[in-house]
Every structure is written in structure tokens, then in C-alpha cells.
Amino acid sequence: MQKIIDRFVKYIKVDTQSDPENPAFPSTEKQWDLAKILVEDLKEIGMEDVTLDDNCYIMATLPSNVDFEVPVIGFIAHIDTSPDYTGTNVNPQFYPNYDGKDIVLNKEQNIVLSPSYFDDLLLYKGQTLITTDGTTLLGADDKAGVTEIVSAMEYLIQHPEIKHGKIRIGFTPDEEVGKGAHMFDVDKFGAEWAYTMDGSQVGELEFENFxxxxxxxxxxxxxxxxxxxxxxxxxxxxxxxxxxxxxxxxxxxxxxxxxxxxxxxxxxxxxxxxxxxxxxxxxxxxxxxxxxxxxxxxxxxxxxxxxxxxxxxxxxxxxxFNMREKIEPVMHIVDIAEEAMKQLNIKPLIKAIRGGTDGSQLSYKGLPCPNIFAGGHNFHGRYEYVPAESLKLATDVIIKIAQITTERAQ
Structure with a gap:
């Protein structure tokens, strides 16, 4: 798990805040900084067909390791962070074996992350929490998703005994300002369906949005x-x-x-x-x-x-628009994600998103795309946190989805 944590920290330290007032694409030049790092990381772990296009979209392929036809599936996350709160000089704090009490994020400014206000904290007693220092957001939205996808691909490459079909991964810019799917080339991506890793609490599985x-x-x-x-x-x-x-x-x-x-x-x-x-x-x-x-x-x-x-x-x-209309005709893709969670002893929390993801727009562009938890909480502000264990669980879900999709194709 430490490798996943280290990868997450590496990514959140790169400022990628998007700008809703800038019509350029991507809306901030600094998103390229993380994009270029990811290209090198993907090549290093052994991914193929790694591309970074002129609009800051990253795509890569993990080839199939079976000799029969399996649907091509995808996993997608966004590299930008919210313009609602600064993402400059992120300084993550670590709280191993969280005891369920208040966490002082910043003593000088009296900034406290408290379960009396954020009761979801109590779900993670005994786990390792990664928080902000109270002066920035954390960036788990959605660098947790980015981390999980890269980590899952690395694991599959290193464990060829796990059988899977062709997998495509994609990282998008400007999701936080509503443009994440605008220039996404669905035909180039070439997947039959995909999953965005952009949810919150462990177990979340969403195919409806506003x-x-x-x-x-x-x-x-x-x-x-x-x-x-x-x-x-x-x-x-x-x-x-x-x-x-x-x-x-x-x-x-x-x-x-x-x-x-x-x-x-x-x-x-x-x-x-x-x-x-x-x-x-x-x-x-x-x-x-x-x-x-x-x-x-x-x-x-x-x-x-x-x-x-x-x-x-x-x-x-x-x-x-609400992606439910596009997901309902292919509900087996939700069933696969649900089964993956159950096999990992994760209770699926199927609910509607009170917001949107790249997946909502991608679904209307012909790529059905439910949303899966990435593990973070309190997005877009100084109280954002993610349990390290959730990063690992989401990574495991990606791996398990690849396995189940392959088993069902036999």
C-alpha cells in the first residue's frame, strides 16, 4: 500500500487547478505538468500506446492477455483540481490508526477536522487518514482516481496470471470547470464502456446524475x-x-x-x-x-x-444531462462493478450523484460510463481527506472488474 500512497502524494503535490474564466483548453497551463509526469509513469510501468494529445488528454492501453474476445473496457479520471480552493503547495498530513477524535489541521489558524461536524470520519477509525494542512485542498478529487488507475494497471502488468481483456485508460483535463469530456475522442479511446473513478465514500457506485x-x-x-x-x-x-x-x-x-x-x-x-x-x-x-x-x-x-x-x-x-438514460440499456456494466465490490467484501452503495462527472457527458457521446468511488471526502476545500485504505480498495475494484469482465466473456 505504501507505493500507492507515495504515488498519490507525488500527484497531489503538482498544482493542477483549473480556471472557469479562461476559455482556453485546457484552462490552465499547469495541468500539462502532471500530464507529462503521467505519460512517463505510464511508460515506466509498461503501458502501451501512451499518448498525450494537443488538448491535454492522456490515453494508454493494457493489451489483452487472453486468446478469446473480451469487450474492451476503460477507466477514466481527471487531472485538474477545483477552482473553489487553492491547490498550490499541498502539504499532506498523515494520521495512522485514526482514533475517531478531532484532528487539528492547523494549530496557528485553529482549523480542526472534527467528526462532530464530518461524521463520515468515524467510518475510518483504525485506518490511516491523509489530510490537508488546513491551507489548501488535498486533490483526492480526482488524483485519488488517477493514482488508483495507474496502480491497478501496474499490478495487472506485474501479475500476468490475472487474466484480462484489452483495457484503455484515460485522464482528462478541466473536469472541474465542466469541460472534461468536451474534446474527449471516444472513437480513439475505443472502449465498449468505461468507469470514471471519481466518487467519494468506499462502495459508491453511481449511474445517475443531475x-x-x-x-x-x-x-x-x-x-x-x-x-x-x-x-x-x-x-x-x-x-x-x-x-x-x-x-x-x-x-x-x-x-x-x-x-x-x-x-x-x-x-x-x-x-x-x-x-x-x-x-x-x-x-x-x-x-x-x-x-x-x-x-x-x-x-x-x-x-x-x-x-x-x-x-x-x-x-x-x-x-x-442525467446519464441514467444511456446506462439503463447496458445495466450489465453496473452489475459487473457491483459484483466486483461484493467479491472484495465491499458493500455497494448505489445512489444518484448530486453533481456530475465526465461520465455523464461521455455517456451521451456513446461511451456508457458509470462512476465508482475513489475514496476521498469533503472535496473542494481545506477539510478534504482520504483514507489510505480506500485508495487500495478502489485499486482492487479496478482489477476485479477486469477479471469479471474476462470471466463473463468465456
């Missing part, structure tokens, strides 16, 4: 001297408050769970003359998703009827 849209709201006000403003000033910030209040107040991330959708205001900038709001709109059910977008637009239309046309401008763009 339908997703991003929305920008521009509110146009009018500035005049406040002493002479009666009947003339239009304060865009106050109208913004009316817009926010016009949406269902309980349909927000902090008050929803499971299959419940939401409207999430994540950015707000304003002054009297102009206020900008940025939202994400989410729902698992496509009909409810369309209704949410219509409700969002109606709030703006109602304000414009009251205040005057073009005071409130709305732009809504679809981002990705």
Missing part, C-alpha cells in the same frame, strides 16, 4: 444623485434581492438531498447601476429540470413586467 444548467442574471439599474433620486434611481441590488426572493426559498443545496433538485446562487457582484448573479440549476428528473428553468425565467419576466423591459436579463445554458 441534469444541469448554468444561469447568468444581469440586472440593469440607473444611478442618479441620491438626494434627487425619487422616481429616477433604479437600484439593481434591491431588484437582485427581489429576484432571489422570487425563487423557492427551500430549494437550495443546503436544504435538499437525494433526488431533490435546487437553485444555487454561487456568485453575486453588484452596485446600483448593475448587478450580476450566477446560478447553477440542478434536477435528476428531466421534466422537473425543464420546469426549474421555466420558473427561473418567469421570475425575471414578472419583474420586467413590473419594472420595465430589459431590467432583468437571463441567460440559461444546459451543461450536462
Amino acid at each position: 441534469n444541469a444548467a448554468g444561469a447568468k442574471v444581469t440586472i440593469n439599474g440607473k444611478i442618479v444623485h441620491p438626494g434627487y433620486a425619487k422616481g429616477k434611481m433604479i437600484n439593481s441590488m434591491l431588484i437582485a434581492n427581489d429576484f432571489i426572493s422570487g425563487l423557492p426559498k427551500n430549494e437550495v443545496p443546503e436544504k435538499t438531498e437525494g433526488y431533490e433538485g435546487f437553485y444555487h446562487l454561487h456568485t453575486m457582484e453588484g452596485e446600483v447601476e448593475k448587478t450580476n448573479l450566477e446560478y447553477i440549476i440542478r434536477d435528476h428528473d428531466i421534466k422537473l429540470f425543464e420546469e426549474r428553468k421555466a420558473t427561473f425565467q418567469k421570475v425575471a419576466d414578472d419583474l420586467n413586467k413590473k419594472l420595465g423591459s430589459n431590467i432583468v436579463e437571463v441567460e440559461i445554458k444546459d451543461q450536462y
Whole structure:
């Protein structure tokens, strides 16, 4: 297991934070740093057809070691980390034989990782936790997945007695800013199906995700001297408050769970003359998703009827859709992953993703792609952690999926 830990640490120390404001692809040059390291690592362990294309996608092949036809399967993870929190100078901390108590991540800043708030910690008593030092994210999302895929391929190469068909692996840039699958060449990848290693808790197996849209709201006000403003000033910030209040107040991330959708205001900038709001709109059910977008637009239309046309401008763009529609016709690929976990004494946790993965877009591009746990928790912030044992278990699941796929093809 130490080799897996060392590989994980090597990858998380490379800053690969993506940038949602940059239309370039990839959105940050520093993603190339890890991509080039991975190319060398894949060649070193013995992978074939290792490529790094002009868009920072890495692909490689583990050839079949059997003399009969086996479906070509793939495993995919993303190399970038979230723009929500800095990934510069990641300094991982190690807590062997975790005792279930508070972990002081940073004494000077009084940053504490506590099971009283993050109760998932108690699932991992007695294990080795890898945490941040409280000043950065960790990068387990998704360098845990990257580590597990490389480690599984290395193990299969070193253990030819384990029979498997042809396996393709892929590492993508810019997943965290919604572009991870945009330039992915499904035909070049050449797999019948694949799995993203991008989930959280041990046992997670997901083939449903949100339908997703991003929305920008521009509110146009009018500035005049406040002493002479009666009947003339239009304060865009106050109208913004009316817009926010016009949406269902309980349909927000902090008050929803499971299959419940939401409207999430994540950015707000304003002054009297102009206020900008940025939202994400989410729902698992496509009909409810369309209704949410219509409700969002109606709030703006109602304000414009009251205040005057073009005071409130709305732009809504679809981002990705629920992959369930594409997975259900090939549910055997979920069954294989579930069986792999059961054979490893891992309880499968089959549930819907309250978010999205590269797999959702790839499924709509013709590559059915359920999502499997990578082991990390509390992604996108200073409280992120991953148990070392989870890295090993996810690696074992990849190996076992390759075995079961081969056995079923005989």
C-alpha cells in the first residue's frame, strides 16, 4: 500500500487547478505538468500506446492477455483540481490508526477536522487518514482516481496470471470547470464502456446524475444623485434581492438531498447601476429540470413586467444531462462493478450523484460510463481527506472488474 500512497502524494503535490474564466483548453497551463509526469509513469510501468494529445488528454492501453474476445473496457479520471480552493503547495498530513477524535489541521489558524461536524470520519477509525494542512485542498478529487488507475494497471502488468481483456485508460483535463469530456475522442479511446473513478465514500457506485444548467442574471439599474433620486434611481441590488426572493426559498443545496433538485446562487457582484448573479440549476428528473428553468425565467419576466423591459436579463445554458438514460440499456456494466465490490467484501452503495462527472457527458457521446468511488471526502476545500485504505480498495475494484469482465466473456 505504501507505493500507492507515495504515488498519490507525488500527484497531489503538482498544482493542477483549473480556471472557469479562461476559455482556453485546457484552462490552465499547469495541468500539462502532471500530464507529462503521467505519460512517463505510464511508460515506466509498461503501458502501451501512451499518448498525450494537443488538448491535454492522456490515453494508454493494457493489451489483452487472453486468446478469446473480451469487450474492451476503460477507466477514466481527471487531472485538474477545483477552482473553489487553492491547490498550490499541498502539504499532506498523515494520521495512522485514526482514533475517531478531532484532528487539528492547523494549530496557528485553529482549523480542526472534527467528526462532530464530518461524521463520515468515524467510518475510518483504525485506518490511516491523509489530510490537508488546513491551507489548501488535498486533490483526492480526482488524483485519488488517477493514482488508483495507474496502480491497478501496474499490478495487472506485474501479475500476468490475472487474466484480462484489452483495457484503455484515460485522464482528462478541466473536469472541474465542466469541460472534461468536451474534446474527449471516444472513437480513439475505443472502449465498449468505461468507469470514471471519481466518487467519494468506499462502495459508491453511481449511474445517475443531475441534469444541469448554468444561469447568468444581469440586472440593469440607473444611478442618479441620491438626494434627487425619487422616481429616477433604479437600484439593481434591491431588484437582485427581489429576484432571489422570487425563487423557492427551500430549494437550495443546503436544504435538499437525494433526488431533490435546487437553485444555487454561487456568485453575486453588484452596485446600483448593475448587478450580476450566477446560478447553477440542478434536477435528476428531466421534466422537473425543464420546469426549474421555466420558473427561473418567469421570475425575471414578472419583474420586467413590473419594472420595465430589459431590467432583468437571463441567460440559461444546459451543461450536462442525467446519464441514467444511456446506462439503463447496458445495466450489465453496473452489475459487473457491483459484483466486483461484493467479491472484495465491499458493500455497494448505489445512489444518484448530486453533481456530475465526465461520465455523464461521455455517456451521451456513446461511451456508457458509470462512476465508482475513489475514496476521498469533503472535496473542494481545506477539510478534504482520504483514507489510505480506500485508495487500495478502489485499486482492487479496478482489477476485479477486469477479471469479471474476462470471466463473463468465456
